[in-house]
Amino acid sequence: MASGEILEERYHAIWQHCLSLIKRQTSDDEFVKWFKPMVPLSFDGENLRVRVPDQGHVRYIEQNYISMLRPIIREEFGVKTRLHYAIPTAHPKGQQGGGNSSNASLYSQTDTSTIKNPFIIPGIKRETVDPQLNPELTFENHIEGDCNRLARSAGISISVAPGKTSFNPLFIYGGSGLGKTHIAQAIGWAIKERDQECKVLYVSANRFQSQFQTAAWRGELNDFIQFYQMIDVLIIDDIQELAGKPGTQNIFFNIFSHLRMLGKQLILTSDRPPVELTDIEERLITRFKWGLSAQLTVPDTTTKIEIIRHKCGRMGLEVGEEVIHFLAQNIKANVREIEGALTSLEAHSRLLGKQITLELTKNVMRDIVKIETREITVDSIIELTCSTLKIDKSVLLSAQRTREVAQARQIAMYLCKRHTKTPLSGIGLALGGKNHATVLHACKTIPNLIETDKIIRQQVEEIERVLLR
Secondary structure, three states: OOHHHHHHHHHHHHHHHHHHHHHHOOOHHHHHHHHOOOEEEEEOOOEEEEEOOOHHHHHHHHHHOHHHHHHHHHHHHOOOOEEEEEOOOOOOOOOOOOOEEEEEEOOOOOOHHHOOOOOOOOOOOOOOOOOOOOOOOOHHHOOOOOOOHHHHHHHHHHHHOOOOOOOOOEEEEOOOOOOHHHHHHHHHHHHHHHOOOOOEEEEEHHHHHHHHHHHHHHOOHHHHHHHHHOOOEEEEEOHHHHOOOHHHHHHHHHHHHHHHHOOOEEEEEEOOOHHHOOOOOHHHHHHHOOOEEEEOOOOOHHHHHHHHHHHHHHHOOOEOHHHHHHHHHHOOOOHHHHHHHHHHHHHHHHHHOOOEOHHHHHHHHOOOOOOOOOOOOHHHHHHHHHHHHOOOHHHHOOOOOOHHHHHHHHHHHHHHHHHOOOOHHHHHHHOOOOOHHHHHHHHHHHHHHHHHOHHHHHHHHHHHHHHHO
16 A cells, blocks of 8 residues: 555544544534535645535634634644645536635644734723623622522632632522622632732623624634633623523533633523523533532521621611611512612712611612511511520420520510410420420510519510511
């Protein structure tokens, strides 16, 4: 066999291996439509000529798959390999068709100064990558609670070693206004504080989509892809907005795969978990599940109180505990609603020149949220007793009989009898299965202690004050 035939057989075999790698990263339809028709014609050690059906085929490959195709060919044929497309043209019988049409360099760029940054306005001097982070959204300005502890803890771990934890991607999901963007950007800030040279970028999915469309219209898709492929930590907000946009999804898939292959960190936020995303390609959803999915929930009352205190401090508002607890009780939706309420309260206070009292707060809040008039129940009394006396509910309802627990249980029984119409047997059942005689004893004991024990009196008054406001 001649040496030329041996060389041809060899690069054909290499090309077949390239196709097998491509097939793993594409759907069956994509592979059959776009890659199976590509036929290798020649390879001289640096230039690989591949026949494709037409110019439209070249354009689609360049716009949607080049970021995936480039590293595969570079790995299999060599890092300096350049790809040339040969498009058949009509020729008289006996003449061979072919010829170079469009060239795409598969050489990995090291001079990133030539890559167009979609965040820079044309005509303005290009600068280093701006992370696009809000300076207010840091971990220092974030309150931890059960509602966000998993995402926050994972984010702190990532900030120490981005791309090197098992939380890649970190997929943060939850309803609007629960703090997804805050945590995602806080991770970015924490990483930048540790390493100023690290290329961190935050971008919403809608802005990513807009940049993609602009780059396609200008014929700058390669620059767009290469810019995102040089990012070290990519934060995409509201990834669900890519639903129903197959072109953008395909570009993002290639960027995602490239970054993760290089050990770069990806952080995504969404209003729902990966399994509930619709009109998103399955291969993307599968990759979203590779790392950690962390849910954010509505903060509990204790966390809301801490959030309100923190925000009041930052805004310079002097607010009493009664007002703080009233706000925490009546703001049900999310953290964003808390911010809106405090901004409105601040404006009303300064315009009227009055202190922020409970009465003023109630008047202001009537225009913002529905003021809750709570029905007092056995369960609400138990919850309030536990939070006020700092006793775990499971302990209060257990058989534990230490003095502290027994007194707390008696206070709860007394208040249930005083403020609800629940029979003694029902109160006892709710408080750990105690009988009516135990409840009756508590209802006689606590009034006596209120008269003689200052601490008990203060505890009962505090619980009733919150209960009846």
